[in-house]
Amino acid sequence: MSDAVQILKDLEPAREFFIGIDSDGCVFDSMELKHKECFCPQFINHFGLQAVSKYARETWQFVNLYSTTRGVNRFKALVRALELLADRDEVKARAVVPSRAEGVRKWIERESKLGNPALKAEIERNPDPDLQQAMAWSLEVNEVIGKIVRDVPPFPGVVESIKCMNQKADTVVVSQTPAEALEREWKEHGIDGLVRAIAGQEMGTKAEHLALAARDKYPADKILMLGDAPGDFKAARANGALFYPVVPGAEEAAWQRFRDEALDRFFAGTYAGDYEKKLIREFEKSLPENPPWS
Ligand SMILES: [Mg+2]
Structure with missing residues (x-):
């Protein structure tokens, strides 16, 4: 077991x-910036998608931002985007065959720590x-993120919310972003000290983080x-x-509601049941499963 994983186990x-x-x-309003300016241009370049860049961009954004797979691990997103792209009529019409x-x-299929160290x-x-x-794609993505992603603060109300959580809860960052980027981003905004640990993709899946x-x-x-x-x-x-x-x-409203009622309900033991169900129904309506072009 890696040292990184041991940190979670020892908490x-x-x-x-x-x-x-x-x-x-x-926490951070960074999804659009990371995907549109960092991941997607490198996806087009490293996978030879120049001739279908318009469709590659639309597909990348659908997978990573605007559908049920939003926020998925980058390697899973890569496979899914290539698969959806290969299926598109516009791509076939241009005789482009994505990898x-x-x-x-x-x-x-055989690895759960889907990050650069395990891949290496x-x-x-x-x-x-x-x-x-x-x-090569993943490394260049990290390099570009290091260059471009800065000055993106947490959503309004997040810092106060984490301080409220800390009155009664141990808090841990559970993410599929590489640890070095997470640490840089949480430090940049002076909030790394508000959580007990920061878990990135090298420590396994989010389900594994919570389990550990x-x-x-x-x-x-x-x-x-x-x-x-999802x-x-x-x-x-x-x-x-x-x-x-x-x-x-609708992130700001979500954080506001969290501070105004959801956190108190969680601490009071009245969060589970109808209240949580209503929130999840609303959430599920916000992200489609199938692409608009299919
Ligand atoms: Mg996310």
């Missing part, structure tokens, strides 16, 4: 409740060209996950935990 409860907080699109990234697909180790054992292409940091340490109804994507909801439910949605496009 001892200091407070009665546990709250896992997603970062991109939940199926077969090697990446197979790696995803895999390439050392198995120098598959698909894996090497994904690695919280499950069997707190009662399930005292564990809450906050996020802006994957955050699934990670919560995989651990029997509660979920609070930060609805994409």
